[in-house]
Amino acid sequence: EAEVAQSPRYKITEKSQAVAFWCDPISGHATLYWYRQILGQGPELLVQFQDESVVDDSQLPKDRFSAERLKGVDSTLKIQPAELGDSAMYLCASSFSGANYGYTFGSGTRLTVV
Amino acid sequence: AQKITQTQPGMFVQEKEAVTLDCTYDTSDQSYGLFWYKQPSSGEMIFLIYQGSYDEQNATEGRYSLNFQKARKSANLVISASQLGDSAMYFCAHGSGNTGKLIFGQGTTLQVKP
Numbered sequence: 001e002a003e004v005a006q007s008p009r010y011k012i013t014e015k016s017q018a019v020a021f022w023c024d025p026i027s028g029h030a031t032l033y034w035y036r037q038i039l040g041q042g043p044e045l046l047v048q049f050q051d052e053s054v055v056d057d058s059q060l061p062k063d064r065f066s067a068e069r070l071k072g073v074d075s076t077l078k079i080q081p082a083e084l085g086d087s088a089m090y091l092c093a094s095s096f097s098g099a100n101y102g103y104t105f106g107s108g109t110r111l112t113v114v
Numbered sequence: 115a116q117k118i119t120q121t122q123p124g125m126f127v128q129e130k131e132a133v134t135l136d137c138t139y140d141t142s143d144q145s146y147g148l149f150w151y152k153q154p155s156s157g158e159m160i161f162l163i164y165q166g167s168y169d170e171q172n173a174t175e176g177r178y179s180l181n182f183q184k185a186r187k188s189a190n191l192v193i194s195a196s197q198l199g200d201s202a203m204y205f206c207a208h209g210s211g212n213t214g215k216l217i218f219g220q221g222t223t224l225q226v227k228p
Contacts, residue, residue, distance in 0.1 A: 033214075033216075041220060045215050091159060103149070104161070105161075107156075108158060
């Protein structure tokens with residue numbers, strides 16, 4: 001069964017350091033999403049890509065977060081500098097062209113900032 | 115704006131009994147979908163069931179069924195014959211038919227007692 005691949009699975013970083021997460025969506029899925037989930041809450045969308053273009057980054061803290069999907073396939077989410085409040089689960093998902101059909105999440109990256 | 119409300123922070127159920135997890139939503143979309151996900155302590159989001167706004171019949175997937183009442187804007191999840199492995203956090207989510215963006219509720223923690 002096709003999966004959304006994410007790495008690393010766990011990451012511990014010190015405050016003010018840079019950290020990056022990687023996501024490889026299911027082949028053929030044009031839409032890619034990054035969600036952040038703070039412990040005890042539901043996930044919230046950070047950024048949405050349609051192919052290589054950003055279509056929604058309204059909730060992305062752009063002073064420290066950046067996301068790219070250069071060739072419209074895999075994607076990288078970066079935080080620089082990391083803050084204690086960034087500790088969370090970062091989930092990547094993909095779907096067919098922004099539709100609800102085929103929506104699939106990866107296993108996530110659990111970030112701890114110390 | 116879309117909003118999902120899950121009013122049950124925690125639920126208990128006896129093994130082999132049925133349980134209903136509540137979900138109400140608010141939306142301005144004509145076309146949308148409603149999802150239920152299970153999230154065990156390991157953190158991955160496991161897709162359970164999907165209901166499209168135009169689907170006339172309630173969705174079912176094995177032991178999971180979705181009680182969709184469009185006029186009341188509710189989409190409750192029913193788990194029949196609960197198993198110990200069902201103990202987890204459960205999230206209801208609204209999917210925009212236009213963008214694919216998911217809006218999640220705060221979740222319900224389900225504990226199955228032996």
